[in-house]
Amino acid sequence: MARMQSASLVLSAAILALSVPLAHSQETSDRGVHESRQVPTSTTTATPRPFEELDQNADGAISKDEAAVDPPLAQVFGTLDKDADGRLSPDEYAAYAPGTP
Numbered sequence: 014m015a016r017m018q019s020a021s022l023v024l025s026a027a028i029l030a031l032s033v034p035l036a037h038s039q040e041t042s043d044r045g046v047h048e049s050r051q052v053p054t055s056t057t058t059a060t061p062r063p064f065e066e067l068d069q070n071a072d073g074a075i076s077k078d079e080a081a082v083d084p085p086l087a088q089v090f091g092t093l094d095k096d097a098d099g100r101l102s103p104d105e106y107a108a109y110a111p112g113t114p
Contacts, residue, residue: 022047035063037109058105059085061083061086061109061110061113062083062086062110062113063113064103064110064113065077067082067083067086067106073102073103074100074102075100075101075106076099076100077090077099080101086109091103093106093108093109
C-alpha cells in the first residue's frame with residue numbers, strides 16, 4: 014500500500030512538473046498571437062505631417078534624416094522611395110500621405 018502511494022505521489026509530481034512549462038508556453042503563445050494582432054496606434058491614428066514641414070531644408074525632397082523625425086514614415090521610407098535615390102519626392106510622399114499638402 015505504501016509503495017502504491019509513493020508511486021502515485023511520484024506520478025503526480027511528474028505531471029505537475031510537466032504542466033507548469035506547458036502552461037507558461039501556452040500563455041506566451043497566446044500573448045504572442047494577441048500582440049501580433051494589435052496595430053500600433055502611432056501609425057494608425059497619427060496624421061501625416063505636411064511635406065513642407067518634413068522638408069526642413071526646402072530642397073523639394075525629404076531625405077532619410079528629415080524623415081527620421083516621423084518614425085512611421087522612417088519605417089516605410091525605403092518602400093516609398095520608388096526611384097531609390099534616398100529622397101522622397103512630393104509624388105512619392107503622396108503615396109504615404111494622400112491629400113496632405
